[in-house]
Amino acid sequence: MLKSLLLYFIILFSAHGKTIYQVSLGSPKEWVGISKLLYAEIAKEMKDTTFEISKIPSKRVIKELIKGTYDVEVGWHKDNVNSKELVFTNTPIVELNFAVITNNPEKFKNIGQRGLTGLTLGIPRGAHYIHHKIPVDVRYEVNRLEQAFDLLDIGRIDGVVTTIQNFKNIMKKSRNKKYKIINELGYMIKLYPMLAKRNIILRDSIEVGLQRMRKNGAYKRIKKKTGIQLLEKDLQN
Incomplete structure:
Protein backbone atom coordinates (compact mmCIF):
# COMPACT_ATOMS: atom_id res chain seq x y z
CA MET A 1 0.00 0.00 0.00
CA LEU A 2 2.80 2.39 1.00
CA LYS A 3 4.71 1.63 -2.19
CA SER A 4 1.58 2.28 -4.29
CA LEU A 5 1.02 5.66 -2.64
CA LEU A 6 4.68 6.61 -3.09
CA LEU A 7 4.56 5.70 -6.78
CA TYR A 8 1.35 7.71 -7.17
CA PHE A 9 2.90 10.86 -5.76
CA ILE A 10 6.09 10.41 -7.79
CA ILE A 11 4.02 10.27 -10.98
CA LEU A 12 1.73 13.08 -9.88
CA PHE A 13 4.45 15.58 -9.13
CA SER A 14 7.06 14.60 -11.69
CA ALA A 15 7.82 16.47 -14.93
CA HIS A 16 9.55 19.41 -13.22
CA GLY A 17 6.91 20.03 -10.57
CA LYS A 18 3.92 19.76 -12.87
CA THR A 19 0.76 17.98 -11.77
CA ILE A 20 0.04 15.16 -14.21
CA TYR A 21 -3.54 13.97 -14.62
CA GLN A 22 -4.28 10.68 -16.33
CA VAL A 23 -7.02 10.90 -18.95
CA SER A 24 -8.81 7.88 -20.42
CA LEU A 25 -10.08 7.88 -23.98
CA GLY A 26 -12.90 5.45 -24.65
CA SER A 27 -13.56 6.87 -28.12
CA PRO A 28 -12.05 5.35 -31.29
CA LYS A 29 -8.25 5.74 -31.57
CA GLU A 30 -8.64 8.40 -34.27
CA TRP A 31 -9.58 10.75 -31.41
CA VAL A 32 -6.22 10.52 -29.62
CA GLY A 33 -4.69 13.47 -31.49
CA ILE A 34 -7.77 15.67 -31.14
CA SER A 35 -8.07 14.82 -27.44
CA LYS A 36 -4.46 15.87 -26.85
CA LEU A 37 -5.15 19.22 -28.50
CA LEU A 38 -8.30 19.77 -26.44
CA TYR A 39 -6.69 18.95 -23.11
CA ALA A 40 -3.56 20.94 -23.93
CA GLU A 41 -5.86 23.96 -24.24
CA ILE A 42 -7.55 23.15 -20.93
CA ALA A 43 -4.12 22.79 -19.26
CA LYS A 44 -3.27 26.36 -20.27
CA GLU A 45 -5.90 27.52 -17.79
CA MET A 46 -4.42 25.42 -14.96
CA LYS A 47 -1.06 26.33 -13.44
CA ASP A 48 1.73 23.74 -13.84
CA THR A 49 -0.64 21.08 -15.10
CA THR A 50 -0.49 18.54 -17.90
CA PHE A 51 -2.85 15.80 -19.07
CA GLU A 52 -1.72 12.42 -20.39
CA ILE A 53 -4.16 10.71 -22.77
CA SER A 54 -4.43 6.91 -22.86
CA LYS A 55 -6.67 4.96 -25.24
CA ILE A 56 -8.57 2.21 -23.41
CA PRO A 57 -11.57 0.01 -24.31
CA SER A 58 -14.77 1.99 -23.80
CA LYS A 59 -16.28 -0.80 -21.68
CA ARG A 60 -13.54 -0.25 -19.07
CA VAL A 61 -13.83 3.53 -18.77
CA ILE A 62 -16.37 3.82 -15.95
CA LYS A 63 -14.80 1.04 -13.88
CA GLU A 64 -11.30 2.53 -14.20
CA LEU A 65 -12.49 6.03 -13.26
CA ILE A 66 -14.22 4.78 -10.12
CA LYS A 67 -11.18 2.66 -9.23
CA GLY A 68 -8.90 5.68 -9.62
CA THR A 69 -6.71 4.42 -12.46
CA TYR A 70 -7.65 7.54 -14.42
CA ASP A 71 -8.62 11.01 -13.26
CA VAL A 72 -10.93 12.00 -16.10
CA GLU A 73 -12.48 10.58 -19.27
CA VAL A 74 -12.02 12.80 -22.35
CA GLY A 75 -15.74 12.96 -23.08
CA TRP A 76 -18.78 10.81 -22.41
CA HIS A 77 -22.51 10.85 -23.10
CA LYS A 78 -24.40 11.85 -19.91
CA ASP A 79 -27.57 9.94 -20.81
CA ASN A 80 -25.68 6.64 -20.77
CA VAL A 81 -24.46 6.83 -17.13
CA ASN A 82 -26.47 6.04 -13.99
CA SER A 83 -23.68 5.83 -11.41
CA LYS A 84 -23.84 8.24 -8.46
CA GLU A 85 -20.05 7.90 -8.13
CA LEU A 86 -19.43 9.95 -11.29
CA VAL A 87 -19.75 13.64 -12.12
CA PHE A 88 -19.61 15.64 -15.35
CA THR A 89 -18.71 19.17 -16.34
CA ASN A 90 -21.65 21.44 -17.14
CA THR A 91 -20.11 22.42 -20.47
CA PRO A 92 -19.62 19.79 -23.20
CA ILE A 93 -16.13 19.39 -24.64
CA VAL A 94 -17.53 18.56 -28.09
CA ILE A 189 -24.29 14.06 -29.40
CA LYS A 190 -22.75 16.19 -26.65
CA LEU A 191 -19.77 14.66 -24.86
CA TYR A 192 -18.74 15.90 -21.41
CA PRO A 193 -15.56 15.25 -19.40
CA MET A 194 -16.47 12.59 -16.82
CA LEU A 195 -14.77 12.12 -13.45
CA ALA A 196 -15.14 10.23 -10.19
CA LYS A 197 -17.02 12.26 -7.59
CA ARG A 198 -13.89 12.58 -5.42
CA ASN A 199 -12.30 14.65 -8.24
CA ILE A 200 -14.87 17.42 -8.11
CA ILE A 201 -12.20 20.15 -7.72
CA LEU A 202 -10.54 18.94 -10.92
CA ARG A 203 -13.99 18.88 -12.55
CA ASP A 204 -14.48 22.55 -11.66
CA SER A 205 -11.05 23.49 -13.05
CA ILE A 206 -11.78 21.71 -16.32
CA GLU A 207 -15.15 23.49 -16.47
CA VAL A 208 -13.38 26.87 -16.27
CA GLY A 209 -11.01 25.77 -19.04
CA LEU A 210 -13.89 24.68 -21.28
CA GLN A 211 -15.75 27.95 -20.85
CA ARG A 212 -12.64 29.97 -21.71
CA MET A 213 -11.94 27.77 -24.75
CA ARG A 214 -15.35 28.68 -26.11
CA LYS A 215 -14.44 32.36 -25.93
CA ASN A 216 -10.75 32.50 -26.86
CA GLY A 217 -10.78 30.89 -30.31
CA ALA A 218 -9.34 27.53 -29.18
CA TYR A 219 -11.93 25.51 -31.09
CA LYS A 220 -11.21 27.42 -34.27
CA ARG A 221 -7.49 26.74 -33.87
CA ILE A 222 -8.17 23.03 -33.44
CA LYS A 223 -10.48 23.02 -36.46
CA LYS A 224 -7.72 24.66 -38.50
CA LYS A 225 -5.26 21.92 -37.46
CA THR A 226 -7.59 18.95 -37.85
CA GLY A 227 -10.29 20.05 -40.26
CA ILE A 228 -12.90 18.88 -37.74
CA GLN A 229 -15.56 21.16 -36.32
CA LEU A 230 -16.01 20.19 -32.68
CA LEU A 231 -18.89 22.50 -31.82
CA GLU A 232 -22.33 22.62 -33.40
CA LYS A 233 -21.60 26.17 -34.49
CA ASP A 234 -18.37 28.09 -34.93
CA LEU A 235 -17.87 30.57 -32.09
CA GLN A 236 -16.47 34.02 -32.55
CA ASN A 237 -13.19 34.99 -30.90
Missing part, protein backbone atom coordinates in the same frame (compact mmCIF):
# COMPACT_ATOMS: atom_id res chain seq x y z
CA GLU A 95 -20.89 18.70 -29.89
CA LEU A 96 -21.09 16.37 -32.86
CA ASN A 97 -23.83 16.04 -35.48
CA PHE A 98 -24.22 12.41 -36.58
CA ALA A 99 -25.96 11.12 -39.68
CA VAL A 100 -26.63 7.86 -41.48
CA ILE A 101 -25.05 7.77 -44.93
CA THR A 102 -26.19 5.35 -47.65
CA ASN A 103 -25.84 4.71 -51.37
CA ASN A 104 -29.27 3.08 -51.47
CA PRO A 105 -31.88 5.53 -50.08
CA GLU A 106 -34.74 3.23 -51.11
CA LYS A 107 -33.84 0.88 -48.25
CA PHE A 108 -34.61 3.71 -45.82
CA LYS A 109 -37.98 4.65 -47.30
CA ASN A 110 -40.62 5.25 -44.60
CA ILE A 111 -37.92 4.65 -41.98
CA GLY A 112 -39.78 6.79 -39.46
CA GLN A 113 -42.66 4.34 -39.45
CA ARG A 114 -40.97 0.95 -39.71
CA GLY A 115 -37.74 1.59 -37.79
CA LEU A 116 -34.34 0.02 -38.50
CA THR A 117 -35.41 -3.62 -38.48
CA GLY A 118 -33.64 -5.61 -41.19
CA LEU A 119 -30.95 -2.99 -41.81
CA THR A 120 -27.23 -3.08 -40.95
CA LEU A 121 -25.32 0.09 -40.10
CA GLY A 122 -21.54 0.40 -39.85
CA ILE A 123 -20.19 2.20 -36.77
CA PRO A 124 -16.60 2.71 -35.53
CA ARG A 125 -15.45 0.03 -33.09
CA GLY A 126 -15.47 1.30 -29.52
CA ALA A 127 -18.09 3.99 -30.22
CA HIS A 128 -21.14 2.05 -29.02
CA TYR A 129 -21.60 4.39 -26.04
CA ILE A 130 -22.11 7.25 -28.50
CA HIS A 131 -24.50 5.31 -30.72
CA HIS A 132 -26.57 3.81 -27.92
CA LYS A 133 -29.77 4.92 -29.68
CA ILE A 134 -29.01 2.49 -32.51
CA PRO A 135 -30.21 -1.06 -31.70
CA VAL A 136 -27.41 -3.55 -31.06
CA ASP A 137 -28.67 -5.99 -33.68
CA VAL A 138 -28.38 -3.27 -36.35
CA ARG A 139 -24.73 -2.33 -35.62
CA TYR A 140 -21.76 -3.62 -37.60
CA GLU A 141 -18.51 -2.52 -35.93
CA VAL A 142 -15.54 -1.55 -38.11
CA ASN A 143 -11.98 -0.56 -37.27
CA ARG A 144 -11.85 2.38 -39.66
CA LEU A 145 -14.43 4.65 -41.24
CA GLU A 146 -12.98 3.95 -44.70
CA GLN A 147 -13.64 0.25 -44.11
CA ALA A 148 -17.31 1.00 -43.45
CA PHE A 149 -17.66 2.85 -46.75
CA ASP A 150 -15.92 -0.02 -48.58
CA LEU A 151 -18.48 -2.42 -47.10
CA LEU A 152 -21.27 -0.05 -48.09
CA ASP A 153 -19.99 0.03 -51.68
CA ILE A 154 -20.09 -3.76 -52.01
CA GLY A 155 -23.49 -4.10 -50.33
CA ARG A 156 -22.38 -5.78 -47.08
CA ILE A 157 -24.01 -3.04 -45.00
CA ASP A 158 -26.87 -0.63 -45.72
CA GLY A 159 -25.50 2.55 -44.20
CA VAL A 160 -22.68 4.18 -42.24
CA VAL A 161 -23.11 6.19 -39.03
CA THR A 162 -20.66 9.07 -38.85
CA THR A 163 -20.44 12.79 -38.22
CA ILE A 164 -21.43 15.27 -40.90
CA GLN A 165 -17.84 16.57 -40.88
CA ASN A 166 -16.41 13.10 -41.50
CA PHE A 167 -18.87 12.60 -44.32
CA LYS A 168 -17.76 15.85 -45.96
CA ASN A 169 -14.13 14.74 -45.74
CA ILE A 170 -14.98 11.35 -47.25
CA MET A 171 -16.85 13.02 -50.12
CA LYS A 172 -13.79 15.15 -50.95
CA LYS A 173 -11.79 11.97 -51.56
CA SER A 174 -14.46 9.63 -52.91
CA ARG A 175 -15.40 9.04 -56.53
CA ASN A 176 -18.76 7.66 -55.46
CA LYS A 177 -21.18 10.59 -55.57
CA LYS A 178 -24.23 8.42 -54.86
CA TYR A 179 -23.92 8.72 -51.09
CA LYS A 180 -26.94 10.37 -49.46
CA ILE A 181 -27.72 11.53 -45.93
CA ILE A 182 -30.86 10.05 -44.37
CA ASN A 183 -32.10 13.20 -42.65
CA GLU A 184 -34.70 11.39 -40.54
CA LEU A 185 -31.93 9.53 -38.71
CA GLY A 186 -29.72 12.51 -37.86
CA TYR A 187 -28.95 13.30 -34.23
CA MET A 188 -26.53 15.39 -32.16
